[in-house]
Amino acid sequence: QKEVEQDPGPLSVPEGAIVSLNCTYSNSAFQYFMWYRQYSRKGPELLMYTYSSGNKEDGRFTAQVDKSSKYISLFIRDSQPSDSATYLCAMRQISSGSARQLTFGSGTQLTVLP
């Protein structure tokens, strides 16, 4: 079993839809949670970063963490064609040094249709 499982998609939605992207994890030592967006042939771009259970909002994006269920989500409101990309969840432990390594989900490919 992988430490981080992510719905692979692909996911296709109409413009304006609410998108829900999800990851589950098995390692209770993970305390920092991130969502990255990666356009084709580009490096990942950090979208959201959180370390506590609950919701964190930034514009059209909301990151949700439920540590008791080991489940994280990213919601995108009013989705736009420019949101079409691969979304990667990532997480790591608190410690410094090598524990700064991120464990990634496999990525969800999202297409927002105009």
Added chain:
Amino acid sequence: GAVVSQHPSWVICKSGTSVKIECRSLDFQATTMFWYRQFPKQSLMLMATSNEGSKATYEQGVEKDKFLINHASLTLSTLTVTSAHPEDSSFYICSAVSGYTDTQYFGPGTRLTVL
């Protein structure tokens, strides 16, 4: 926001030659940088952890003599692919950890094609 650059963005080389890829943190110091490899439609695969002033730590299965990593300063790490072969063709991405935010920021990636 924190910016990480990579150079070159795309390189084509002949089999048997060596290629150096640079990773720079432009507006912050990074004691730790990571090197990843990514195949089409797959997630990032960690190759090695690069710490400034010390030897890199390689993941299992990654040949340290083939993928030479040097982290000579707090803003620069280099990855040299030695004696490259077509199977080394891939997308190589670096990331740098901001000591201020303790967050990983990624470079734009380097596409390596070995003929």
